[in-house]
Amino acid sequence: MPDREATSERFADVRWLPETGSTNQYVLDAARSGAPDGLVVVADHQRAGRGRLGRTWSAPPGASLLVSVLLRPDLAPEDRHLVVMAAAVAMAEAVAATTGVIAALKWPNDLLVGHRKLAGILAEAAGDAVVVGIGVNLDWPEIPAELEGIATACNLEGGRPTLREELLAEFLAGYEVRLADLDEARTAYRAALGTIGARVRVERPDAAFVGIATDIDDKGRLLVDVDGVVETIAAGDVVHLRDA
Amino acid sequence: MAEIRAEITANVWQVVAEEGQMVAEGDEICILESMKMEIPVITEVPGVVRELHVEPEQVVQEGDLIALIDES
Numbered sequence: 098m099p100d101r102e103a104t105s106e107r108f109a110d111v112r113w114l115p116e117t118g119s120t121n122q123y124v125l126d127a128a129r130s131g132a133p134d135g136l137v138v139v140a141d142h143q144r145a146g147r148g149r150l151g152r153t154w155s156a157p158p159g160a161s162l163l164v165s166v167l168l169r170p171d172l173a174p175e176d177r178h179l180v181v182m183a184a185a186v187a188m189a190e191a192v193a194a195t196t197g198v199i200a201a202l203k204w205p206n207d208l209l210v211g212h213r214k215l216a217g218i219l220a221e222a223a224g225d226a227v228v229v230g231i232g233v234n235l236d237w238p239e240i241p242a243e244l245e246g247i248a249t250a251c252n253l254e255g256g257r258p259t260l261r262e263e264l265l266a267e268f269l270a271g272y273e274v275r276l277a278d279l280d281e282a283r284t285a286y287r288a289a290l291g292t293i294g295a296r297v298r299v300e301r302p303d304a305a306f307v308g309i310a311t312d313i314d315d316k317g318r319l320l321v322d323v324d325g326v327v328e329t330i331a332a333g334d335v336v337h338l339r340d341a
Numbered sequence: 342m343a344e345i346r347a348e349i350t351a352n353v354w355q356v357v358a359e360e361g362q363m364v365a366e367g368d369e370i371c372i373l374e375s376m377k378m379e380i381p382v383i384t385e386v387p388g389v390v391r392e393l394h395v396e397p398e399q400v401v402q403e404g405d406l407i408a409l410i411d412e413s
Contacts, residue, residue, distance in 0.1 A: 220377060220378035222378060222381065301352065302352055302399065303398070303400050331351060332352040
C-alpha cells in the first residue's frame, strides 16, 4: 500500500488496520483511554461494522473506505451534531472530487445516488469526544441481489477509479476546512440535502407519517409538512418516497 | 437525589440500567440516539438507581428526566 500522508494538520495521526471489529469501536476505546482529537483509523475490513440502532454495515474486504475520526469539539451537546453534518458535506465533496460521482445527502447524513445508498455515517459520543464513522462504497464488483436498488458503489455509478487513500486524503483535508466554519458547513449541508422538497416517510418509535420535507432548522432538525402541520424531526428514519 | 436529564431531544435506543441497581460514577444508564449520533447517558455520581423514567423507543425532549440516583 503506498505510503500516503493525509493533507491535513488536524488529522495527521492516521492508522491503517488490515482488519478490525469496528473502526468506531476502536476509536471509542482509544477515546476512553484519552486519545486526542484528530485520531483517524481506517480498516480494510470490519468483522462487526455498525450502523444505527444495532444494524450492521458489511462490505467485502477492500471494497469500501471504512474510517472513523475522533473529535473533541468545543461544542454544547445540542450542537455536536454539526460535526456530523460537516462530515457528510466533506465526504460528498471528496467523493465528487476524486471519483466524479455526485451524491446527494439524505437526512440526517446518508450519501445517496438516486435512491441508492453510497455511504453511511454513524457518530457515537463518549464523554466530550465524538467518534464519526463513515463507510463509503468505493469499488464493489457488483451489488448483492438483496441490495439491488438500495445500495450502490462509486465504481458502479460510473466513477473514475479511485484509491481509498486518495479519497481519504481528500476527505480529511476537506473535513478540517468544514469544521473550521460550522455555519458555512450547515449552509452547504442544506444545499446538498436531497431530502428538502422530497415526499418522505418518517419512522419514529412513537409514530410514522408521510409528508413533504421543507427545510432544516438551526438545530439541524428536519421540518416535515404533514397535511399543513409542520412536524420537527430530531431523530428518526427518513425514506425518500418514489414519485407515484 | 441526583437527577439525570436528557441533554438533547432524542430517541431512547437502549435502557442499560435497572431500578435498584447500584451504579458507579461513569456507568451507563441508557443510550440515546439523535441525528444519527448515539449518545450514552452516564451517571456522574455513584449510588442506587431509584427511578427510571425512560423505556426503549420512547422520545425524550431536552431536559426530560431520565433517572433518579440515590447517593445516600
